[in-house]
Amino acid sequence: xxxxxxxxxxxxxxxxxxxxxxxxxxxxxxxxxxxxxxxxxxxxxxxxxxxxxxxxxxxxxxxxxxxxxxxxxxxxxxxxxxxxxxxxxxxxxxxxxxxxxxxxxxxxxxxxxxxxxxxxxxxxxxxxxxxxxxxxxxxxxxxxxx
Numbered sequence: 001x002x003x004x005x006x007x008x009x010x011x012x013x014x015x016x017x018x019x020x021x022x023x024x025x026x027x028x029x030x031x032x033x034x035x036x037x038x039x040x041x042x043x044x045x046x047x048x049x050x051x052x053x054x055x056x057x058x059x060x061x062x063x064x065x066x067x068x069x070x071x072x073x074x075x076x077x078x079x080x081x082x083x084x085x086x087x088x089x090x091x092x093x094x095x096x097x098x099x100x101x102x103x104x105x106x107x108x109x110x111x112x113x114x115x116x117x118x119x120x121x122x123x124x125x126x127x128x129x130x131x132x133x134x135x136x137x138x139x140x141x142x143x144x145x146x
Contacts, residue, residue: 039083051079104134
């Protein structure tokens with residue numbers, strides 16, 4: 001009988017320790033930026049890049065953002081400006097995570113964006129994104145679908 005009580009004590013104590021270990025685990029951190037459609041204003045006139053963009057993730061990956069819209073006959077696209085990201089894919093580019101424009105430029109270059117223009121800080125342009133989200137500017141030799 002003493003062995004049965006001792007077994008119950010060990011079992012209960014072991015379960016309590018295991019349960020305590022589970023409750024003290026740190027949950028995984030949320031994604032840096034959720035995938036989805038981002039807009040910088042209802043009229044598309046605020047900020048440095050007036051169109052909606054669709055973030056596919058993960059950061060620092062070539063082609064992880066898309067600019068949807070419809071090509072216009074003039075060779076300029078009519079983009080989505082209302083937060084819906086409607087229309088066909090017009091252009092894909094890259095979104096990088098970097099603390100400043102110099103680091104963003106280096107990350108964009110690593111992904112093959114080597115144009116003369118600096119990356120755009122999307123938070124400064126009015127988009128509801130982390131402050132360290134930068135869009136690589138398309139190079140002159142990047143193909144456009146029109």
